[in-house]
Amino acid sequence: MAIGATIQTFEVQLADVDRGVYEDLSLRVAQHPSETDAYLITRVLAYALEFEEGIIFSAGGVSTGEEPAVMIKDLTGDILAWIEVGAPDAARLHLGSKKADRTAVYTHREPAKLLASWKGKTIYQAQDIVVRSFDPRFIDSAAKELTRRNTMSVSVTEGQIYLEINDTNLETEIHQHQIG
Template sequence: MAAGAVIHTFTVQLADVDRGVYDELALRVARHPSETDAFMMTRVLAYCLEYEEGIAFSEGISATDEPALVVRDLTGRVTAWIEVGAPDAARLHYGSKLADRTTVYTHRDPQKLLAAWAGKTIHRADAITLHSFDPGFVDAAAAAVQRRNTATLSVTEGQVYFDLNGVSLTTEIHQHTLAA
């Protein structure tokens, strides 16, 4: 029998000074057996860093026609398509055509992703932003993950201060554009 998803809970005190977003988030995150802790942690970070009314996790790996995170307005229209990891160019093209805004958060080497997307057809590629973190940041955060998690996440001037279960980490949010 195949193992099911493991549920992780996160209580996050969010203070995003850059965007003026302050809230307490209670997240239930299902980690699929084929998903790494680093990928799941990147999803959680992306959720917090993109937090706004209407944001939601998709059904995960099984949802081939949805991104890791999606933002919908009150009518159900997709306003933001938020990918995590290393999506292929076709997914970005599709998401960019569907949503007002498309963005990617990765725990991988951003230069390798940009090289993989170079020369590919991606709708409004110049409007898509790839976000990455300092090397080792996501792995250190993933190492601190438990089934029940308490975190504070503060963002000021592009710098992230993240405390997860008593482990304090900092990183800069690096932004890369797809179009040269």
């Protein structure tokens, strides 16, 4: 018998000063058995940092052939934002960039290696895709704090993220990278 997804809950207080977004979020997030805690925390942070009306997690938790890990749709079902997590291949970025108005990648991987893997590959409007990364120690420390029920405070100001997760305080710069 296959093991199903584990449901993690997150009570998130979001204060993104840089974007003027202030929300209290209650998230039930399915963690696929193959999904690492580092990927999960990066996915939840991507959701918080991209939060706007119409944002959703993909059905399977991890990116599938048809959907990114996180996306934003309008009321008609059109995809406004295709948000990948981890280390998507160039073909996925190409597909997402063609399907959505904007595309972003949030990675817990080494960004230089990720960018190098896309070099010379065809990616639609690659110059418009923003790649964001965090200090690996930040993601690893946050992942160690995960439980089935999580409380988080996410504050963003001047490109710096301040995270309180289950009474542990962490901070890092949000690094931005361009493809090409």
